[in-house]
Amino acid sequence: MNTDIQISVKPKISNKERMKIPRHPMPEQSPLERAHNFFEVPLGYTPEMAMEEAERCLLCKKAKCVEGCPVNVQIPQFIEQVAAGNFARAAQLLKQTNALPAVCGRVCPQEDQCESLCVIGAKVDPVAVGRLERFVADWERANGEMAIPEIPPPTGKKIAIIGAGPAGLTCAGDLAKCGHSVTIFEALHKPGGVLVYGIPEFRLPKQIVEAEVQYLEKLGVQIKCDFVVGMTRTIDEMMNEDGFDAAFIGTGAGLPYFMKLPGENLNGVYSANEFLTRVNLMKGFEFPNSADTPVPMAKHVVVVGGGNTAMDAARTALRLPWTEKVYIVYRRSHVEMPARKEEIHHGEQEGIEFLLLTNPTRFLGKDGWLNGVECQRMELGEPDASGRRKPVPIPGSEFTLEAEAVVIAVGNGSNPLINKTTPGLSVTKYGNIVADESGKTSREGVWAGGDIVIGAATVIKAMGAGKTAAKAIDEYVMRKG
């Protein structure tokens, strides 16, 4: 089906004129409205908005933006097609290098990647690459068949992908496109990894993840859920007995850190993983009606941390009908917050109270249940190992926040299940798998990538690692003969 808008005659415009077009704002649900629902916050460009925004691209021959993209999306090429109204062609170009464009268009930190390198960004706002990517992917999903690339004849090579998160899904897609037989093994009951258990519905609707997973299935990828590699089967068994020629480990950073503070095991203190999984993957926001998994029913929620996970947890808590007040407690200041600016901005608009330069010192409770958090004010001292100024407590500045739920979002370590059950797999002292640039590990035929290698990072970096490993795995299995 082709419903592209056809532009018959289009006058060429100069670069100067292109730069005069203002960056098109993203239509959004109003903060007041969205703070009470789980629908997506940005509504997406219309075709007209997208074409107008695409006009702003100078179509640089030597495109800096592409260098900023971990999966090297051919940015000017696809934007050129958007400007011309050839959305189907734009989608085709996008998909050549990016298996999950609808996801990336929503959750990539474009402001630090492609858009930060946009040439016009030096003078005016950069081209809204992320919004255009999202538009194209959404347009394709809404307008008929997703184009399935031609797949070469089966190579007879079997590849196991461990973990159906961004790294694994990308790696699987690329390997399936080479004609290999690919099976993804996922521990949870649904594929998607952090895209389904972590990132909330209002930032990434689960239907979009499902559509991207279906696309992989159309490429011939098999997905086996409820399968915990390390427990249900070890990597040795898969390689030696089940006939896999290679494996890719993309199990992510899924082991929650706690703060070792007094009262941390009181009822009402949650890891961000637990809180978000209950609400997102288990659809706890529909409890007790259509979903059975209970979620914290707290009036006052304190989220500890300043990253994207903290923002997700805070904005999720705010949307639960019984929650009245949500605080973010973060020990450094606004500029050091690792979360995307857009997420912080959205949270502020929705009414989350940010207590910056503040750190919890203990969790207070009665009869085993949390009822408050004691916090302490901080000030910034000398720069620490991370180059950021180190927060130092201000003596005597303690105060108490009323809270029935606390969500700890101070980071994740690596899950030990695979390391413990795979002899000969080198890991760092933090439990991250040691891998070279291509993702090759110390074990013959085994690659790894994403958070399990580099520690908690971003969806797109994991996808980039999956892509790089796929190329190396393809070369390896074909060489092996």
Place this chain on the structure above:
Amino acid sequence: MFRILEKNDLAAKVYRYIIEAPDVARKAKAGQFVILRLYDDGERIPITLADWNVAKGTITLYVQAIGKTTIMMSMMKAGDVLADVVGPLGIPSHIEKGKTLVALGGGFGIAAIHPIVRAHKLIGNKTISIIGARTKGLMLMENEMRAISDDVRIATDDGSYGTKGFVTTVLKSMLENREPMDVVLAIGPVVMMKAVADLTRSYGVQTLVSLNPIMMDGTGMCGACRVVVGDKLQFACVDGPEFDAHQVDFELLMARQKMYSPQEKISLELFNKICATQEQRETAVW
């Protein structure tokens, strides 16, 4: 397909299910558990493996119908299919040769000690099982336990069968009589496991318990199942579920088990309201 092949109504709302789960059966070891989900948008619940059959590709679970999910499970029939069964999970029970084991199972905790006692028996250890119930008619798995134990001692709350009292009453007299034992294993309600730990502590007998905190993913991802063992924070799903009973903070475990009690009540009340009659329950859609 996780099909229920057989379902038996035992006693005290306890049901036995034989479920098709070849991947789990193939790797299962004594002391491990599975997490299951009945249907889409259902909750994930952990259940200890009571038995398995590698050749048939089946696992056996004992489930007590006490909350919404377990009640709904009790209404499923042979031939019905569970949405998910994942496992085996957890570190298998630590089994050493040349030991005399005393295993205590309270209520349907007997199902959980069963594979561990059998594993001890299989490597030639002496096994003494103490099993208990409120009353004789509610005793579970007596024959199964006799088949793998050198000796089975019985306790009932009302004295209708065996010793009057709890399984701990029997253990206490064994300790007092200095009956030889190297390892004590206790699985059941937290109060029972705590009582066993308190009893054996002064006698210095190595004691193991299998903890049953609230869990969600069962792979170390959520931290809901965190327990304190000897001042160390542990995740029962990946560091356990078996721990040294003398090191476990049972008070914390008991408190944390109540984490979702208010919500569990809401869920069950709503369910009872919607499915008021038995007929409605039987036609409920999974």
